Amino acid sequence: MRPIGKTFVSVGLAALAAAAIAAPASAKDTVKVGFIGPLTGGVSANGLGGRNSADLAVKLRNADAEAKYNYDIVVFDDECKPNVAVQVATKMAADKDIIGGATHYCSATAIATVDTYHKFGFPVIVWGAVLPDVTYRNKYAEIHRVNGTMINQNDANAELISQLGYKTVAVIHDTTDYGKGHNEYFSKALAKIGKAQIVGTFGVTADQQDFATELTRIKALKPDVIYFGGLTPIGVRIRSQMDKLGINAVFDGTSGIVSDAYIQGLGPLAEGTLAFREGAPTDKLPGGKFFMEKYTAQKYDQPPEAYGAFAFAAMNMLIDSIEKVGPDRKKVIADLANVKDRDSIVGKITFDDHGQNAVPVITKYVVQDGKFVEWDDSEYASGKRKLPGQK
Amino acid sequence: MTAGLLAQYVMNGLMLGMMYALVAVGFTLFFGVLDVIKFSHGDVLTVGAFTALATYVALHTAGAGSRWLELIAMLVAAILAMAFLGVLIARYLVLPLRSAPPLNTLLITLMLGTVLRESIRLFYPQGANPKPFPALLPKGSIDLGGFNLRADNVLMLAAGAAAIIGLQALLNRTKLGLAIRAVAQDEETARTMGIDFTAVVLVTFAIGSALAAFAGVMNGLYYNEINFGIGLYLGVIGFSAAIIGGLGSVYGAILGGFLFAGLQVLGTVLPFASAYKDVFAFAVVIALMAWRPTGLIQEKISERV
Numbered sequence: 008m009r010p011i012g013k014t015f016v017s018v019g020l021a022a023l024a025a026a027a028i029a030a031p032a033s034a035k036d037t038v039k040v041g042f043i044g045p046l047t048g049g050v051s052a053n054g055l056g057g058r059n060s061a062d063l064a065v066k067l068r069n070a071d072a073e074a075k076y077n078y079d080i081v082v083f084d085d086e087c088k089p090n091v092a093v094q095v096a097t098k099m100a101a102d103k104d105i106i107g108g109a110t111h112y113c114s115a116t117a118i119a120t121v122d123t124y125h126k127f128g129f130p131v132i133v134w135g136a137v138l139p140d141v142t143y144r145n146k147y148a149e150i151h152r153v154n155g156t157m158i159n160q161n162d163a164n165a166e167l168i169s170q171l172g173y174k175t176v177a178v179i180h181d182t183t184d185y186g187k188g189h190n191e192y193f194s195k196a197l198a199k200i201g202k203a204q205i206v207g208t209f210g211v212t213a214d215q216q217d218f219a220t221e222l223t224r225i226k227a228l229k230p231d232v233i234y235f236g237g238l239t240p241i242g243v244r245i246r247s248q249m250d251k252l253g254i255n256a257v258f259d260g261t262s263g264i265v266s267d268a269y270i271q272g273l274g275p276l277a278e279g280t281l282a283f284r285e286g287a288p289t290d291k292l293p294g295g296k297f298f299m300e301k302y303t304a305q306k307y308d309q310p311p312e313a314y315g316a317f318a319f320a321a322m323n324m325l326i327d328s329i330e331k332v333g334p335d336r337k338k339v340i341a342d343l344a345n346v347k348d349r350d351s352i353v354g355k356i357t358f359d360d361h362g363q364n365a366v367p368v369i370t371k372y373v374v375q376d377g378k379f380v381e382w383d384d385s386e387y388a389s390g391k392r393k394l395p396g397q398k
Numbered sequence: 399m400t401a402g403l404l405a406q407y408v409m410n411g412l413m414l415g416m417m418y419a420l421v422a423v424g425f426t427l428f429f430g431v432l433d434v435i436k437f438s439h440g441d442v443l444t445v446g447a448f449t450a451l452a453t454y455v456a457l458h459t460a461g462a463g464s465r466w467l468e469l470i471a472m473l474v475a476a477i478l479a480m481a482f483l484g485v486l487i488a489r490y491l492v493l494p495l496r497s498a499p500p501l502n503t504l505l506i507t508l509m510l511g512t513v514l515r516e517s518i519r520l521f522y523p524q525g526a527n528p529k530p531f532p533a534l535l536p537k538g539s540i541d542l543g544g545f546n547l548r549a550d551n552v553l554m555l556a557a558g559a560a561a562i563i564g565l566q567a568l569l570n571r572t573k574l575g576l577a578i579r580a581v582a583q584d585e586e587t588a589r590t591m592g593i594d595f596t597a598v599v600l601v602t603f604a605i606g607s608a609l610a611a612f613a614g615v616m617n618g619l620y621y622n623e624i625n626f627g628i629g630l631y632l633g634v635i636g637f638s639a640a641i642i643g644g645l646g647s648v649y650g651a652i653l654g655g656f657l658f659a660g661l662q663v664l665g666t667v668l669p670f671a672s673a674y675k676d677v678f679a680f681a682v683v684i685a686l687m688a689w690r691p692t693g694l695i696q697e698k699i700s701e702r703v
Contacts, residue, residue, distance in 0.1 A: 047519070047526030049625070086526075182673050209666075210673025216621055216628065219410035220666035220675075226544065227403050240528050240625075247622055252406065253539065253546035272530055272623070 038076040038334045040065065040325055041099045041108030043092070044135070044318070045116075046084035049240030052268035053112050056312030057134055058082055061109050063302055064322035075330055080322075081105055085116045087238070092116035093123055100127035106334045107131060109321035112314060113238070114138035114157075114185035115213075124149045130328075130340045132321035135314040137262055137285065138188045142363040148340050151358055153324065153351070154317045155285030155366030158192050160262055163369040164234075164283045165196035167382065168259065169203050172398040173231040177256075178208040179221065179245060180236035186213070189236025189261050206230050215241060218248045226254050231396045238263040243272035250276055255395050257281060265313040270377055279387070279394050280374040285366045286353055288381060289316045294352025313379075320351040402544030411656070411663040413551055413620060416558035419655030420613035421636025422643065423565065424606035426651040429640070430582040431602045434492055434503040438511035439610055440633020442480055442487075445514055446611030447531070447624045448522055450476040454532055469534045476611040484607025485600045493599060511633070518626040528625040531618035554616050561612055562652060565605070569648065578602055582646070642686050644693025653694060658683070 042061040045054035065080045083099055085092035092111065099105055100123060107130040111117035117136030124131050125147040133141055133152040137160065142152050168176065176197065180186035190208060197203055206228045209221045222245070225233060233249065233256045235242055242264040249258065260269075262284040270277045289295045289311065298319055302311055311319075324346070325339070332338035346358045356364045371382035375392070386392040421443060428436045450472035457468050491510060495503050519525045535550035569575035580588040581598045589595050617632070618624045639658045643650025661682050665675030686694070 049528050051527055212673070212676070214627060214631075216617075216631070217410075217414060217662075219413070220407065220663045223403065223406045223410060224667060226406070227400075243528070244621065244623060251546070251548060253541055268527075272528070 035075065035077045036334075037079050038329055039079045039081050039102070039105045040322065040329070041081045041083065041105045041110070042318075042322065043083045043085050043095055043099065043108060043110040043116075044112045045087035046082070048086045048088075050087050050112065050238050050263075050266070050268075052239070052266050052309065053135065053312045053314060054084070054087075055309045056266075056315040057109075057112055057318035059305070059307040059309060060298075060302065060311050060315035060319040061134070061322040063298075063305055063307075064319045064326065066305065067301060068323075068326050076334065078326060085111060085113070087113040087116060089115050089119035092120050096120040096123045097127075100124055100129035105129075106329055106336055107325045107339050109134045109318055109325060111136045114141065114188065115183040117141045118144075118184050121145060121147060121150050128336055128340070130325070130336055130343060132325055132343070134318040134321040136185075138184055139192075140184070140188070142361045146361060148344060148362070151343055151346075151362035151364070153321045153353060153356060153364050154314065155369070156363070157188055157261065159285055159366065159369050160283040161189065161192040161196045163371060164259065164261070164281075165193060165200055165203075167281070167283075167371055168197070168232055168234075169200045171394070173257070173396065174203050175206045175228070175230040176203055176232045176234050176259075177206055177225045177228055177230035178234045178236070179211060179218075179225075180208070181213040181238070181241060182210045183213050183237075185238070185263065186210070186236045189263075193234060193236065203232075211237075211241065213237065213241065216244065218245050219252065222248055222252050222254060225256075226252055230256055232257045232259050234259045235264070236261050239266050239269045239272070242269060246273055246276060246280065257394050257396065262313070265372060265379060267310055267312065270374060270379070275377075277374045277377065279392075281382075281394075282372045282374075282379065284313055284370050284372065285368070286317065286370065287368050288370055289313075292316055292352055293350075293354050298352045316353050320353045320356070324349065324351060324356065400544050402542055405542070405545040405547075407663055407667060409545070409547070409551060411659045412555055413659075414662065415656035415659035416555055417613050417617055417620075417632065417655075418635050418639050418658050419652045420558060420561065420609050420616070421632050422639035422651035422655045423562070423648055424610050425637050425640035426643070426646055426648055427578075427602050427606040428492075430646045430648075431578060431599055432492065432496075434500060435507070435637070436487070436492065436603075436606075437504055437508040437633065437637070438487065438514060439507075439606070440629035440631070440636065441511040441514040442483060442607050442629070443610040443614040443617070443632055444518060444624070444626060444629035445483065445614075446476040446480040446607075447614030447618045447628065448518055448529075448626075449479045449611070450615045450618065451529060451531060451624065452522075454534075458532075465532075465534045468532075472534075473612070473615055476615055477608045480611035480614075481604035481608040484603040484605075484610075487607075488600050488603035492603070493596065511629070515626055515630065522626075525626055528623050531622050531624050533619065533622050535619055550619065554620060558612075558616065561609065565609070566648065568605075574598075574601065638680070638683055642683055642693055644695040647693070647695045650693050650695035657694075 044057045065078045068074050083095035110131045112135035114136040137157040139156040180190040258280045260282040265282045265284045328339045328342040332342045348355045372379040373385045373387050453472045453475040539548040577593045577598050639654030640651045643654030661679035665678035
């Protein structure tokens with residue numbers, strides 16, 4: 008009896024094994040990929056838009072029958088705070104099942120976490136932070152970035168300000184790495200052109216409520232333009248307090264205020280605000296139409312915001328690499344190092360030796376009728392409407 | 399500097415100072431009657447501001463009439479709710495710990511502050527994001543050569559001053575005020591004179607917390623934006639203001655509030671970088687405290703509360 012019983016068991020096991028082998032034909036191995044962005048706090052609109060966009064990249068891939076793996080997205084909230092970011096980055100990188108991540112909208116969090124990713128050998132593609140140091144301060148093979156840096160946007164910003172004939176600029180920047188970087192690169196760019204000068208520079212804390220005193224000093228300096236290097240929440244406060252003090256200068260922001268939340272927070276007061284961002288507007292991107300269609304079809308609660316397309320591209324790129332070399336961090340890093348002219352919805356991506364994608368296009372925006380409109384298409388550029396003091 | 403600009407700085411300072419003073423007076427009241435430091439005071443302010451906002455949202459979606467009506471409803475709701483919260487805190491957290499070391503009260507209220515703050519973040523809809531606060535006061539303004547005099551600022555200053563004068567009248571002209579002062583002066587004697595000690599403490603906490611709610615609504619109306627973190631910063635500043643003024647003295651708290659606002663304004667006007675204005679203001683406060691450890695209006699020469 009015994010041998011027969013044994014045979015029976017082995018046959019049973021063999022059948023089970025066969026079933027297990029056969030199964031992957033329909034159920035593929037699951038690979039975990041990570042996403043980090045600010046999901047709560049003042050800039051959460053951008054974080055949620057990025058999260059949805061990365062999620063969309065994963066969903067589309069899972070729907071693709073050709074894909075070798077099934078992907079699972081693990082999402083963490085960095086709250087746009089460096090200390091929180093280091094914690095969640097460590098948590099993500101320490102989880103061996105997560106192969107790589109699309110990480111960070113805020114420069115302050117992106118720069119705080121680069122060492123963590125390096126230490127763990129965890130490949131990340133930054134999808135929003137614009138501080139040059141994120142990629143250029145070190146030569147970490149783990150860090151890549153699909154969007155451009157603030158150097159490019161500040162060059163474009165200084166150029167437009169000079170071109171419009173403005174002579175005096177007051178600078179307000181927050182004292183995080185993001186704000187300080189903007190102050191530095193904008194000041195340099197403006198000095199290089201040499202047509203306008205900075206009449207005062209004011210550092211403010213990122214959670215400051217009251218700007219009345221800074222703005223009163225600025226009012227006395229009578230600048231044509233108030234340049235603001237910082238993010239949406241204090242951008243909204245400063246613009247609204249400018250109005251309360253009766254300051255009629257152009258409000259000139261950076262990529263940090265390019266979000267629907269800025270316009271919602273201000274209403275009609277947002278009109279005429281300038282802002283600059285790297286990359287083309289989503290609807291003018293090579294894959295913009297495709298992206299927006301798919302995004303809309305998912306019925307997310309929030310819009311993708313300005314950097315959603317970059318988050319989508321970053322996540323898609325990470326998945327492409329995993330498809331190519333398998334779920335192995337080292338191999339993914341090696342693959343990403345050789346990215347050249349790779350197609351993405353934001354255009355061709357080529358990483359330089361620091362993992363930085365060179366983005367040639369900078370979009371100049373102006374708020375017109377409650378929307379960020381491309382400067383060149385706006386009624387301000389055509390002369391139909393005028394910014395304060397525009398010649 | 400032109401006169402207009404100077405006037406603008408003074409106005410900015412007055413608005414800030416009024417908010418700080420209202421918070422500082424609360425700290426001083428609690429310390430006066432009970433010798434405790436209630437660190438959740440700033441977060442009570444935040445809860446008050448959010449209560450007002452929720453009231454506004456509810457009324458507005460229900461389509462309730464004029465903005466004055468909405469404003470009054472917001473103020474009443476916030477003040478009553480916070481007065482009640484103050485009573486609860488006093489009854490269930492502060493009074494039971496009377497015989498414990500004062501540090502315990504400080505710690506328990508500090509933790510309560512975190513609970514209140516995080517509860518707004520987690521349970522108020524989209525509580526982590528900054529919330530636009532309705533601008534319900536008249537927006538008219540006159541430009542007086544560099545000085546933008548706004549009707550809403552004038553109204554808020556007047557309302558703040560009225561609140562403080564009202565408190566003074568309450569403390570100095572009423573029987574309740576007499577009882578509060580008696581308890582502050584000497585608890586034992588007050589008890590033997592037939593004053594209900596517990597009731598006086600509860601009422602004092604209600605008044606202090608109502609003032610915080612008032613400051614919270616004022617903060618929202620002034621900046622047209624509130625977030626779950628506003629009370630943390632205002633609490634620290636209000637507490638410092640109460641200390642430099644001389645903890646336990648209402649005049650001291652008011653003086654401290656305006657002094658602190660003045661220092662912050664000065665820190666921005668001075669030729670060094672405005673990023674250091676808080677460093678400057680707090681450094682001066684440290685120096686003042688080293689010079690006068692019991693505050694500017696010292697207890698010896700002033701009556702408590």
